Amino acid sequence: MESTILNISVIGGGYVGLVTASCFAYLGHTVRIVEIDTKKAELINKGIPPIYEEKLEDILKQTSGKNLSAQSHYEGIDDADIIFICVGTPPQDDGSADLTYITRASESIGSALKGSEKYHVITVKSTVPPGTTESVVIPAVMKSLGDTSDSVGFCMNPEFLREGRAIDDFLHPDRIVIGGSSEKAISVVQKAYEKLDALVITTSLKAAEMIKYTSNAFLATKISFSNEIGNICKRIGIDVYEVMKGVGYDHRINPYFLNAGLGFGGSCFPKDVMALIKLAEKNGENPILLKSVIDVNEQQPGRIIQVLHTRIGDIRGKRIAVLGLAFKDNTDDVRDSRSIPVIDELLTQGAIVSAFDPMATESMKKIFPDITYHTNAGDALEGADACLVLTEWPEFSKLTDEFNRMKSPVIIEGRRILSCSGIEGVCW
Ligand SMILES: NC(=O)C1=CN([C@@H]2O[C@H](COP(=O)(O)OP(=O)(O)OC[C@H]3O[C@@H](n4cnc5c(N)ncnc54)[C@H](O)[C@@H]3O)[C@@H](O)[C@H]2O)C=CC1
Numbered sequence: 001m002e003s004t005i006l007n008i009s010v011i012g013g014g015y016v017g018l019v020t021a022s023c024f025a026y027l028g029h030t031v032r033i034v035e036i037d038t039k040k041a042e043l044i045n046k047g048i049p050p051i052y053e054e055k056l057e058d059i060l061k062q063t064s065g066k067n068l069s070a071q072s073h074y075e076g077i078d079d080a081d082i083i084f085i086c087v088g089t090p091p092q093d094d095g096s097a098d099l100t101y102i103t104r105a106s107e108s109i110g111s112a113l114k115g116s117e118k119y120h121v122i123t124v125k126s127t128v129p130p131g132t133t134e135s136v137v138i139p140a141v142m143k144s145l146g147d148t149s150d151s152v153g154f155c156m157n158p159e160f161l162r163e164g165r166a167i168d169d170f171l172h173p174d175r176i177v178i179g180g181s182s183e184k185a186i187s188v189v190q191k192a193y194e195k196l197d198a199l200v201i202t203t204s205l206k207a208a209e210m211i212k213y214t215s216n217a218f219l220a221t222k223i224s225f226s227n228e229i230g231n232i233c234k235r236i237g238i239d240v241y242e243v244m245k246g247v248g249y250d251h252r253i254n255p256y257f258l259n260a261g262l263g264f265g266g267s268c269f270p271k272d273v274m275a276l277i278k279l280a281e282k283n284g285e286n287p288i289l290l291k292s293v294i295d296v297n298e299q300q301p302g303r304i305i306q307v308l309h310t311r312i313g314d315i316r317g318k319r320i321a322v323l324g325l326a327f328k329d330n331t332d333d334v335r336d337s338r339s340i341p342v343i344d345e346l347l348t349q350g351a352i353v354s355a356f357d358p359m360a361t362e363s364m365k366k367i368f369p370d371i372t373y374h375t376n377a378g379d380a381l382e383g384a385d386a387c388l389v390l391t392e393w394p395e396f397s398k399l400t401d402e403f404n405r406m407k408s409p410v411i412i413e414g415r416r417i418l419s420c421s422g423i424e425g426v427c428w
């Protein structure tokens with residue numbers, strides 16, 4: 001069967017925009033990225049990803065300059081069958097989602113499509129509070145378009161990729177969710193994915209928006225639940241990892257996202273759970289469970305400092321090696337990384353921090369310019385009074401002799417990655 005080749009425009013060439021655009025180009029579509037940051041657009045056109053993501057460089061090299069291009073203006077997007085909005089939805093001061101970028105992008109799309117006779121489907125991929133496509137995107141597009149005709153359709157197609165595994169997640173999704181303003185609009189977006197062997201769920205715009213928030217909130221809840229069980233286990237001398245292993249074999253629970261430790265960081269779980277809390281409150285609901293998910297998460301970084309005190313007492317003037325800065329393994333992203341509150345507290349209490357991360361050093365230097373960064377774990381551990389493991393990098397599990405360079409073997413894991421290898425002094 002011949003597959004359909006579509007013209008696709010992707011608004012925003014950040015994490016999600018770039019992965020979305022590269023993957024659609026890899027699937028054979030003709031893709032144009034509109035990214036207002038000219039430096040990012042230039043890099044993309046040279047085949048250089050502005051972010052680190054496994055497999056992205058390969059896929060970008062195969063497509064950039066062929067069926068993938070980037071630009072910093074909206075001209076030419078009127079040739080697109082689908083326009084995906086992938087701009088950021090960062091938190092405002094009160095935790096609710098800031099929709100400024102969504103509104104601006106929608107207005108620009110409306111202006112750029114003015115006079116076009118082609119049918120376009122404007123599709124929101126950014127994570128937005130339920131009701132946003134209907135109450136923000138559609139009015140902003142239509143106002144700029146100056147038209148009430150049915151030459152445009154609207155969809156909401158949330159993205160479920162994880163950083164560090166983004167390309168595989170995009171190309172092999174558990175499901176594709178498409179909410180739409182009409183059957184016609186949904187069927188166009190469905191065509192973009194027709195080469196993927198994936199379950200497609202079609203629904204309303206609002207339900208699609210809510211599915212995304214609910215998925216992230218549920219995963220975050222699993223993590224906070226595991227942390228609460230972990231905190232109880234610690235009090236009575238039980239290894240929570242053994243407990244969760246036993247629990248996760250129940251197919252109704254499954255073994256994923258049950259790893260206790262420092263809690264969840266990153267650009268999405270904390271922001272999306274907070275935005276859902278704000279949405280609930282705005283609508284007269286007090287979301288006590290979601291609030292607890294955040295509370296537990298906020299407490300976890302402080303707990304590793306407490307364990308450190310029980311092992312070495314006062315930390316003023318002591319050298320603490322920090323292994324791992326990224327919010328998770330396989331990324332250079334430090335947005336809302338749990339290592340930030342931990343390092344902050346170490347510095348507040350007068351410790352000397354020597355840090356190593358396989359990839360995130362440059363990003364962290366912008367937040368903590370004055371701590372010492374090393375290019376390998378062994379150097380960071382040299383003469384250390386204690387070591388804190390803050391990111392689940394698999395390569396940390398291969399460290400052995402490096403720990404002999406410490407002054408004393410006091411190793412505390414905020415992410416379970418070493419304990420299994422029987423190194424002296426490790427506790428969790
Ligand atoms: N990072 C992730 O792993 C995931 C993020 N999401 C959601 O996707 C959305 C985007 O997230 P990221 O890609 O991480 O954000 P990002 O901040 O990395 O990228 C957003 C990009 O949009 C550009 N931009 C802003 N306004 C623009 C405009 N008017 N026209 C053109 N470009 C514009 C910015 O310059 C930036 O490069 C958010 O809603 C996020 O919650 C969803 C799933 C995964």
Ligand SMILES: O=C(O)[C@H]1O[C@H](OP(=O)(O)OP(=O)(O)OC[C@H]2O[C@@H](n3ccc(=O)[nH]c3=O)[C@H](O)[C@@H]2O)[C@H](O)[C@@H](O)[C@@H]1O
Nearest residue numbers: 159160161162163223257258259263264265266268327328
């Ligand atoms: O909306 C988003 O942006 C994305 O958010 C998460 O993806 P991501 O933040 O990239 O990374 P995760 O692998 O989910 O990890 C998030 C945080 O939770 C922590 N975590 C994860 C799993 C676990 O068992 N325990 C735990 O503490 C990680 O260390 C990390 O800090 C979701 O997994 C994606 O499905 C979603 O698309």
